[in-house]
Amino acid sequence: MALRFLVVEGNTRSAREAHKAAYGNMLSESYADVIQDIERTAVCDIAFPTDEGANLPDRAGLESYDGVVLTGSHLSIYDRTPEIMRQIDLMRAIYASGTPSFGSCWGLQVAAVAADGDVQKNPLGREVGFARRLRRTEDGRGHPLLEGRPDVYDAPAIHLDMVTALPEDAVVIATNPVSEVQAAEIRRDGGTFWGVQYHPEFSLAELAVIMRQRAELLIREGFCRTPEEVHAYAADLTTLDKEPTRFDLAWRHGVDAEVLDVNRRTREIRNFIEHRVKTEKSARVRA
Structure with missing residues (x-):
């Protein structure tokens, strides 16, 4: 049976239309392409929570998915606009549904704030092009999110904001000199989120x-x-x-x-699908 994913686009309509005009895809469409390159039969739906009146799934709808993925965004979560609050509320519903979830950059920030963490501007400034010298923390050693990654690696990145306070039930999996939280696992209301501050999905x-x-x-x-x-x-x-x-x-x-080889660049997404999505789908079927 094909895996079903919900890809949550973090950008407002104007930003995603500008990106599509420049690149040919919205961020969410590019993410769906990566998922389907990894898992050929996967079915990906896309949600636009920044749009007022968007038809977003409730808890039962979220439970019908095998995985939920959150994209990056041009927004800053501390602005707490209605477009942002709808995404925080959706992430809380994702946690409550128990559906495996993953996110990049903005996705990690939404997941942290939805679980009562905090995000602010990085006092060191923007991380642009590539996140350098990413390394596992002690908690990250042996964590399946980074399976196949070397102890130190680089990855595509562009962000100014960063997670400055993790929720209570969370662990940092990877870090670097620019942002302390470069990868994390967050647990909340029976759900588990894996996320990274960088962008393994970016070509x-x-x-x-x-x-x-x-x-x-x-x-x-x-x-x-x-x-x-x-x-x-x-x-x-x-x-x-x-x-x-x-x-x-x-x-x-x-x-x-680690950057040039697509299989290695997208490692965290592959690990999420293999170790969370497939494993939990199998457990649901057995149940």
């Missing part, structure tokens, strides 16, 4: 599009000096996406197979 081509969209921001914050520098960096990422064997570009940008 380098999608990351390149995001960099281009944020060119002015990257210049203002000092990551690049001119629009030409931003576009040159993005062009290299696009080339690496098409030609991951380009050693010259990989060397120039300091990336290895």
Whole structure:
């Protein structure tokens, strides 16, 4: 029987339309593509909780899914707008449903706040392009979320906000010098969430599009000096996406197979499907 996923898009309508115009997919559609590349027969529905009046599943509807995945977003959760509060409420319902859940970046932040954690701007500034020197914590050693990852690795990333206080029933699985919480497990109301602050779902081509969209921001914050520098960096990422064997570009940008090999880059999503979704689906069937 095919696995059923709900992919929760974190962006508002205008932001997701802009991303689709630039890349061809919304973030949620790209995430669904990654899931279906991993699990060919998977069925993915998409929810848009930022839209007023959106038809969102209740607890019974959430229980009918084998897994729920939360995307990134341009929003900042401490703003607590109606678009944000609907996502927090949905995440609380996901916990209560007991359905396995996973999220990247914004997804981790929503899951933390929905379980009474906290998220604020990172005083060290934005983490852009790649999260470097990610490493397992003591609690992360042997955790199935990071199965197959080396002790230290890099991953695509772009964020300013970070989890600053974890909920009571949570553990940090991975960390780095920029953000203490780079991967975590959070338990709440009978549900368990696995999440990462980085983006294992991003192809380098999608990351390149995001960099281009944020060119002015990257210049203002000092990551690049001119629009030409931003576009040159993005062009290299696009080339690496098409030609991951380009050693010259990989060397120039300091990336290895953990970023360039799609199976390794998406490791956390694969582990979520294998160790949470399939395992719990099997348990439900036996029950």
